[in-house]
Each structure stands twice: as C-alpha cells, then as structure tokens.
Amino acid sequence: MSSSTKPSTAASEITKEGEFRRQVSSFRSFVEPGPNAEFPAEAGRYHLYVSYACPWAHRTLIVRKLKGLDSLIGVSVVNYLMGPKGWEFTSPDVVPGATLDNANGAKYIREVYFKADPEYSARYTVPLLWDTKKQTIVNNESSEIIRMFNTAFDELIAPEYRGITFYPEELRPQIDELNEWIYDTVNNGVYKSGFATAQDAYEKNCRALFQSLERIEEILSKNEFLLGKRLTEADLRLFTTIVRFDPVYHGHFKCNIKLIATGYPSILRWTREIYQLPGIKETVNMDHIKKHYYMSHTQINPSQVVPLSNGPNLDAPTVKPAARPY
Numbered sequence: 001m002s003s004s005t006k007p008s009t010a011a012s013e014i015t016k017e018g019e020f021r022r023q024v025s026s027f028r029s030f031v032e033p034g035p036n037a038e039f040p041a042e043a044g045r046y047h048l049y050v051s052y053a054c055p056w057a058h059r060t061l062i063v064r065k066l067k068g069l070d071s072l073i074g075v076s077v078v079n080y081l082m083g084p085k086g087w088e089f090t091s092p093d094v095v096p097g098a099t100l101d102n103a104n105g106a107k108y109i110r111e112v113y114f115k116a117d118p119e120y121s122a123r124y125t126v127p128l129l130w131d132t133k134k135q136t137i138v139n140n141e142s143s144e145i146i147r148m149f150n151t152a153f154d155e156l157i158a159p160e161y162r163g164i165t166f167y168p169e170e171l172r173p174q175i176d177e178l179n180e181w182i183y184d185t186v187n188n189g190v191y192k193s194g195f196a197t198a199q200d201a202y203e204k205n206c207r208a209l210f211q212s213l214e215r216i217e218e219i220l221s222k223n224e225f226l227l228g229k230r231l232t233e234a235d236l237r238l239f240t241t242i243v244r245f246d247p248v249y250h251g252h253f254k255c256n257i258k259l260i261a262t263g264y265p266s267i268l269r270w271t272r273e274i275y276q277l278p279g280i281k282e283t284v285n286m287d288h289i290k291k292h293y294y295m296s297h298t299q300i301n302p303s304q305v306v307p308l309s310n311g312p313n314l315d316a317p318t319v320k321p322a323a324r325p326y
Contacts (some may be wrong), residue, residue: 018198019205020191025141026122031129031152039131039138041152046138047074047103048145049112049128051087052285053292055187055240056142057127062236063149065279066326068161072153076102078109078126080288082296086110086124097285103130113137143179146233164326166233174227178234185212187241194253194300202254210257213264220266224273224321231274231326239274242267243284246311248293252300261312268312273321275314286310 013021031039031046039046048064050057064073077099078087087109090098106112110124116137129138129145139145147167154162167175189209196202216238219226226234241249242260249255260267275281294306 014195014197018196018201020195020201022188022191023123023125025125025139025144026120027116027128027137027140028144029138030144031138031148033152033155039134041156042133043072043156044074045131045133046072047076047130047132049076049078049101049103049109049126049130051078051080051126051292052097052283052288053080054126055244056125058240058283059142059237060127060129060145060149061283062240062280063146063166065283066166066277067149067153067164068157069149069153072156073149074102076100080292080295082292087126097288103132143237146236150233166231166236166326168230168232171227171230171232175232175234178226179237181212182216182234182238185209186216187237190241190245190249190253190255193255194249194297206255206257209255213258213267217264217266220270225270225325229321229325231277235270235274239271242271243275243311243314244289247286247290247307247309251307252293252297269318271312272314272316272318276318276320277325281314284314 013023015021029039031037031041033041048060050061052058052061061075064070064075076089077097079090079095079098081088081095085108089101089107089109091100092098101107101112104112104115106115108124109126109128112128112130113120113124115135125140127142127145128140129148130136131138139148150165150167185205185208189205189212192205193202193209196205216226223229225231226238245255245260250259258264260271275284290306290310294301295304298304
C-alpha cells in the first residue's frame with residue numbers, strides 16, 4: 001500500500017491508458033540465520049512498520065503471529081488516514097489501534113525512508129522491516145518479508161513454532177503458480193479495477209478479477225485450502241484481499257459483479273476458517289480498513305462517508321480442521 005505527497009490519487013502509478021501500475025519495492029535485502037549474514041537473525045533487532053488497513057502489511061502481521069515472532073520483532077502501526085504527507089504515526093489515545101513510532105520516533109513513515117536513504121524518491125510504503133542496529137531498511141516487499149518470517153528466525157523462536165512453514169519445499173511449485181495469477185488478477189486486480197481512470201481499463205481488470213474468483217471458488221469447493229488440507233502462503237496472501245472484499249472492494253473499488261457473502265460459498269467458508277484460526281482475528285482491524293479506503297481515497301469517495309457494513313459474519317460456525325493445518 002503506497003503513499004506519496006499526493007497519496008490519495010496514486011497518480012504516479014496511472015498510465016495514459018488509465019491503467020494502474022504498482023511500483024516495484026526499493027529495498028530488497030534479507031534477514032538470514034547465522035552471524036555472518038548481512039542482516040543476521042537476532043531477537044529484538046528488527047522492527048516492523050505496518051498499517052492495519054493495508055493487505056500487503058496484513059500478510060506480515062499474520063505470519064509474525066503464526067510463527068511466534070511477537071516477542072522477537074517489534075511493531076509500529078500507522079494511523080488509518082493517509083494524508084498529504086503519507087502514513088502518519090498517532091497515539092492510540094487518539095486513534096485506537098495506532099501507535100507512535102516505537103523504533104525511530106518519526107512522525108511519518110516518509111521520515112524512516114529518508115533516514116535509510118536521504119535521496120529516496122519513490123513512494124513511502126508499508127510494510128517496512130527496519131534494522132535497529134544498522135539503522136536502515138532491510139526490506140519493504142511484503143512477499144519477501146513473509147518468507148523471512150517463515151524460516152529466518154527458527155533458531156530463536158519457541159520450540160512449538162520451529163519447523164512450521166507456509167512455503168514447504170514439496171509444494172513450492174504449486175504455491176508459486178497460485179501466487180502468480182492470484183496476485184495479478186485478485187490481490188492487485190482489485191486495485192487495477194478501483195484505480196482505473198478509463199472504462200476499458202476498469203472493465204478488463206474487473207472481469208479478470210471475477211474470472212479468478214470463479215476459479216478459486218472451484219478449487220475451494222473441492223479442497224479445504226488452496227492446496228488441500230494444508231494452510232500455505234498462498235492462502236494467507238489471498239486471505240488479506242478476501243477479508244476486505246465485501247466491506248471495501250465491492251463498493252469502493254467497483255468490484256461489484258458479486259459479493260463473497262452471497263456469490264462464493266466455498267470462499268466464504270474458507271475465509272471464516274482462516275479467520276477463526278488462533279491469532280488471526282486480532283490482525284484484522286475492520287475499523288482501520290474501512291476508514292482508510294473510504295476516507296483516504298478522496299478522488300474515489302470525496303465525501304469520505306464510511307459505509308456501515310463490515311461484510312459477512314466471520315465468526316459464524318464452520319467446520320474447523322481437526323488439527324493445526326500448518
């Protein structure tokens with residue numbers, strides 16, 4: 001999720017044909033086990049910057065929770081409202097769920113980027129993984145951060161979390177294949193629909209999005225998770241988009257051919273099942289999610305009025321896995 005001096009427009013990412021093109025992340029280093037690594041895995045060394053509103057940042061919060069990294073990696077949460085200077089840190093007394101910057105004392109995320117690189121000129125995105133020793137950004141690409149969280153800290157976490165992997169070697173080709181088309185048409189597809197400024201661009205991307213949702217529905221009508229009975233990275237990456245779909249993307253981004261609640265029973269069952277896994281619910285802050293989209297994107301919703309619905313009841317009873325599915 002990006003911000004700039006004009007964060008509500010995403011203008012720098014819109015082509016002349018009205019197509020939304022997401023920027024490429026700028027910081028791509030890795031935390032690795034072992035003392036000789038450029039960024040060695042150490043307890044308390046790294047700090048994660050997130051927004052509860054952002055689906056990309058949400059991925060990192062989920063894997064941090066499911067891998068038992070809470071006590072090893074600190075977190076700072078920005079205000080849901082993205083203003084002219086981008087993501088801002090706010091006291092939880094003012095915005096429940098938000099925090100001050102617990103690592104650098106910054107007022108805005110942009111200040112953290114400039115601390116790492118005074119010449120930085122791209123957009124100021126979350127998630128962001130910060131190295132408190134080297135005082136620099138390790139990585140701001142969510143897909144890579146969750147891979148680090150998946151394995152890099154295994155020697156440091158509690159025994160019950162060691163060996164848990166959401167990217168098992170035997171399933172990597174299938175996970176990579178799922179990630180590729182789901183990212184393009186669903187995770188990013190909702191943005192390509194919502195930020196389109198031309199009818200053709202909108203229709204093309206919205207139709208591709210729903211074709212993929214039909215494909216996912218078919219997969220989940222036969223499987224508990226995308227790759228059978230095991231929860232993988234592919235599920236977690238998709239979940240953060242689907243949990244936002246009915247309350248935000250359906251209306252705000254005009255992804256309104258169907259609702260998840262009424263149009264995709266297998267996706268709804270799957271969403272509830274993941275939501276009800278221990279630790280997941282606390283990573284979902286629907287107040288931040290709705291207020292961010294409807295109040296920050298003023299070119300789409302100039303009134304900043306926030307709809308009442310939170311989408312389907314995700315606490316509704318569902319058939320839960322007999323054992324931890326990962």
